[in-house]
Amino acid sequence: MESNKKRKAYVAALIGLIVFCLVLLMLAFEELAFVHLCPDGVEQSRSLLRVFCMSFAATVVLGVWVFILARRRDLWSCLVDANDSIRLCLALPDIGERRFAESRGCTILVWVLFGLFVLATVATGAAYLYFKGT
Numbered sequence: 001m002e003s004n005k006k007r008k009a010y011v012a013a014l015i016g017l018i019v020f021c022l023v024l025l026m027l028a029f030e031e032l033a034f035v036h037l038c039p040d041g042v043e044q045s046r047s048l049l050r051v052f053c054m055s056f057a058a059t060v061v062l063g064v065w066v067f068i069l070a071r072r073r074d075l076w077s078c079l080v081d082a083n084d085s086i087r088l089c090l091a092l093p094d095i096g097e098r099r100f101a102e103s104r105g106c107t108i109l110v111w112v113l114f115g116l117f118v119l120a121t122v123a124t125g126a127a128y129l130y131f132k133g134t
Helices: 002-037 041-071 073-089 097-101 104-133
Strands: none
Touching: 002 041, 002 073, 041 073, 041 104, 073 097, 097 104
């Protein structure tokens, strides 16, 4: 009974993370469209600030993911189990993602993505500060 409650909590956490990432993606596409439509420098500076905030949020999510993969493998196994239970409930085919999620390649990929997002966040913050001064 207790493990079923934990699994439901992990399923809810996965669904919340997916919704959060989709909202970030939609906001990023909106900002991309907005920057190209606005020739004003002030609006582009505000847009850079919004992109910085979205990039920072994605960096935090990836940082938590890196921490879970590096230090809390037991929690990662529970999240992978929750993903499997979602796939079973929706009757989706098994494509071998569990094998990848538990592999070393997944950890390396998440570390690389985290590094790229840190660089993107720093670059966006520097661009915002540069254009804010002009």
